[in-house]
Amino acid sequence: MRKEFPRLLSEGTLGSLTLRNRIVMPAMDQNNCTEDGLISNRTLQHYEDRAKGGAGLLILETSAVKWPDGATSKHQPSLSSDAVIPGLEKLAERAHRHGARMIVQACHHGRISGLDISRDVPVLVPSIPIPSFDTLGMTYNTTTEELMKMATLTGGKLPTFKEASKEELEGIIEAFVEAALRIKKANLDGIEIHAAHGYLISTFLSRAWNRREDEWGGSTERRTRLLSEIVGKIRNKCGTDFAIVVRIDGHEHGIENGITADEASNTAAIAEEAGADAIHVSAISSSGTGVGFTEGPLPWERCQYSELAKTVKSAVSIPVIAVGRIEPEDGERLIAENNCDFVAMGRQLLADPELPNNLINDSPDKIRPCINCFVCVAQNFWNGEPVCAVNPRLGNYEKEVKVPEKLKNVVIVGAGPAGLECARVASNRGHKVTLLEQMGSLGGTAILSSLTTPKNGDLINWFERILEDSEVVIRKNFLADSKSIMSFDPDVVVIATGSQSSKSDIKGSELPHVLSRDQLKALLQESNSSEVSKGRKNLSFLLLWLGRKSGFFKNMKKIRKLSKLWMPLGKNITIVGGGLVGLELSHFLSERKRNVSVLETRPVMAPEMAHPRRWRSLHQASLSGVKFHNDIQVVEIRKNSVVYIKDENECEVAADSVILAEGIEADRKLLEKFPGIEVETHIIGDAESIGYIEGAIRSGNRVGQIV
Ligand SMILES: Cc1cc2nc3c(=O)[nH]c(=O)nc-3n(C[C@H](O)[C@H](O)[C@H](O)COP(=O)(O)O)c2cc1C
Ligand code: SF4
Structure with a gap:
């Protein structure tokens, strides 16, 4: 029964491949190969789960063509020797056994080659000096523990840069071709050339990074030469029954002269000409900032890159794969509107490998939703294996579900x-x-x-x-x-x-304009608990009234909407506690035209959030006007203000309403x-x-x- 998703679930042709549906799992590092970059049982299980779940095409995570050179991690797949072939063969067998097709993403990581940096090998870039960007960007709102873990990726070393020579580039082209031949020999269905995300090929495509005046730089054709030679030579050697997908950035954010959608379209057309079977449109930020990471490559908004895919699609006649927080109903619409031909769903398939089967079985409501928390990808910042907040099986493949000895x-x-x-x-x-x-x-x-x-x-x-x-x-x-x-x-x-919430010992926390976390929770959960009516009658009862009136407890969507018109909270709100709850609440309230301040004793706000999400949430909240004060001590809540100490100075922030969002244990x-x-x-x-x-x-x- 396929009622709702006729296009998404229809067969599609990609080069010589017929895919059972239009759902693609994009490359996502699992970092679970052996120390030599060979496929492990965990790798096999991860992809087999998703093949079984019904996806049309699986793309193996980014794999290094010259591993360990130009590699990000020891534990990513290596494509640089024949030793990988048996593992790839097993992958092909597991994918095909369940009716999926599988290709391999092949990459040289250029300036982001962590393994090179850790071995004191200069990283390759198109031009020296590299463009200026915010080199401290990743340190903002990042905890010391996270920074230390990130440093392990490169052994605590900083990169040195080398302009890639003609010989080096020719060697890399050759390495891509040899990698493709290994993939083909292993009976996999094709290759995805990683020409996105700031890695080597992507930097050659970007005017910001590529300022060469030789045959590898200058015009679009010359900047695209590295890519088109790789595509052309692979096509020559591997023949027409081997799929070649090219992943590009549809836009490069955060840097002057970065890749534009028009340039991406030209690149796509050149790749098609060289022999590519499909173009996969992602995006990148080269700002160096943490928040840039959620502009590209890890989108925050639904369908964040769909317009880019549409622009690229208008320039080519081969299929286009769109990606970027696309949920099934969006995917169906995007194909219907001719924005793209295939839809990649990354985190959705980490959260629920059975997503395609649930659509096929006409049970979309059984799909476990990805909650956009960035917990999975946070691990990639320090060579960890992704885990998923909602799907404990991700990265936990050894544990089989046991039939209990006794039913209890x-x-x-x-x-x-x-x-x-x-x-x-x-x-x-x-x-x-x-x-x-x-x-x-x-x-x-x-x-x-x-x-x-x-x-x-x-x-x-x-x-x-x-x-x-x-x-x-x-x-x-x-x-x-x-x-x-x-x-x-x-x-x-x-x-x-x-x-349990510990009782606040802040002076003034019992005042009527102060709302505790337990009261908020009780109000939202249709409880008649004594928390609701304790003390702060005015505020609580008004909130409760609003909740009851609007069907609030049944319908959060409605309350989100209604609360934009009216809320029983003052104009100036101070939230004490800048953890996950305080941070998200601050954004919610400031979007409802409140002046919101957040007071947090710790040096970094919301350290419990996965850092990419924290970066984005802080950015969004700051944009909407929230004032964050970290590393402070709250001294007293007064009738119209909250007093706190920052750097030994007493400060005061106006507050008609105070929310205590701290103190859970x-x-x-x-x-x-x-x-x-x-x-x-x-x-x-x-x-x-x-x-x-x-x-x-x-x-x-x-x-x-x-x-
Ligand atoms: C854990 C994780 C690892 C990723 N690793 C890769 C990778 O190896 N190569 C790549 O091109 N993109 C990688 N990405 C980006 C995804 O391919 C995809 O473009 C991105 O997650 C956006 O799609 P989504 O919103 O459907 O998740 C990764 C994403 C995640 C979540
Ligand atoms: S960890 Fe979070 S963002 Fe990643 S797949 Fe799971 S739910 Fe989605």
């Missing part, structure tokens, strides 16, 4: 992400599961965060739908205590009641709250240790697998 009666207390995941997994394994939730809705604090981050709400909706189809019994508005838990006669009890005394439970007991999620959605899902999954 499992009672889970708390339906936040940890409890939901634990219930899902334990029930899938055959256990009888009862999920108890004291609120009137599922999701725990993820509901609070969905106000500001709608994708988190999508995840909770997904859990609800999946559990609806399961045998899990859900009891909402159930205030559990030991007696009521034991009345279910459980074999196992899992406590997933979330974090794992509930260490949890077992004392449930005395007399004498069966197997586990504590998961924030109740065990603060880990946000990622940590909660991981711990829920772990316990769901072992009970």
Whole structure:
């Protein structure tokens, strides 16, 4: 049954390949090859999962043609010797076994060759001196721990640059051809030439980086020569039954004379002429800043590069692959509007390898959503293996789901992400599961965060739908205590009641214009908890009124919209606590025309966020006017202001409303709250240790697998 996605699910032709549908998994480093860059069992399992999940085309992560030269990591695939062929053969077999086609992304990483830098080998660039960019860009809003981990990639060394000579370029062209021959020998279906993302070929295409006056620089044709020679020679050697895709930047952000969409179109036309079968349109930022990373190559907005794909498509007659936070309905539309022919979905397929099958089976609502948290790609900054906040299996392939020796009666207390995941997994394994939730809705604090981050709400909706189809019994508005838990006669009890808020000791925190995190949560979750009415009556009751009136608790979309018109909060709002919640709330409120200040004691705001997301969130919030004050100590909340110390100076910020968004901790005394439970007991999620959605899902999954 294929009702909603006729185009996305239709067969497509790419060169000599017929693909079963238009869904492409783009290259995404998994960094799980052996120390010699050979394919490991983990690599095989990762791609096999996605072949099984129904994608039409898989693209193996960026692989180094002259490894270790021009490579970013020891653990990326090496294409520089025949030793890789057996591993590639296995990959081909695993992909083909499930009906997918598979090609390999081949690259020389040029100025970003971490392995060269770590070995004191100068990195290759088209021209010296390199253009100026913000060399400290990645250090802003980055924690010391992250910076130290990033330094491990290059052994703490800084790059030295070398202008690539004619001989070196000819050697690299040859290395691409030899790599292609190995890929073909291994029975894989083709190659993707990585001519994007600031790597060697991309820098040759860019006027900013390539200021040569020889046959490799100057006009578009000469700047494209490195690429077109690689394409032409591979076509010559590998024949027409070998697919050649070229990945280019449709735009180069953040640098003068960077690649434009028109130039990208010219490059695409030249690549077609040289023998390419398809063009894959991504983007890059060369600003050097962290926030630039979310302009390219890791987009933040939905369909961020779709217009670029459309421009390129108008210049070529071969298929175009679009990429950049494209969800299935967008993909269907983009193909219908002739923006592109194929749609690459990267993080969506990390979050849910079964995405294509769910579309094919007419169950798009069963697709586990990617929540755009950047947790996966954060690992690539320090040679780690990506993990996924919502899909614990990513990078965790050794653990097979075990059939339990004995089917048990499992009672889970708390339906936040940890409890939901634990219930899902334990029930899938055959256990009888009862999920108890004291609120009137599922999701725990993820509901609070969905106000500001709608994708988190999508995840909770997904859990609800999946559990609806399961045998899990859900009891909402159930205030559990030991007696009521034991009345279910459980074999196992899992406590997933979330974090507890420590009471603020800031002077003035009891004033009526101060709203605590627990009050916010209680308001959003349709609770009649005493938190709602404690103390701050004016503010709380007004908020509650708004919530009830608008169907707020059922419909976050509505409240996001309505709150743009009216909110029972003053003009000047100070948020105490610049963690994940404080940061996202600040943006939400400033978009609703409030003057928002955020006070944070730590040196970096929201260190718990994956750093690319933190960079973007801080940028967005600052653009909308939020004032961030880090490394400070809050002294007192007054009637109209908050007083804090910065660099030994007393400062004051105006505040008609104050939100306390700090002070959550794992509930260490949890077992004392449930005395007399004498069966197997586990504590998961924030109740065990603060880990946000990622940590909660991981711990829920772990316990769901072992009970
Ligand atoms: C963990 C991770 C690793 C990536 N590695 C590569 C890579 O090896 N080569 C590449 O061209 N792009 C890489 N990308 C970028 C993706 O191919 C893709 O262009 C990007 O994620 C945008 O698509 P999406 O929004 O559908 O995820 C990576 C992305 C992620 C999330
Ligand atoms: S880690 Fe986050 S961004 Fe990456 S795939 Fe998973 S949900 Fe999406």
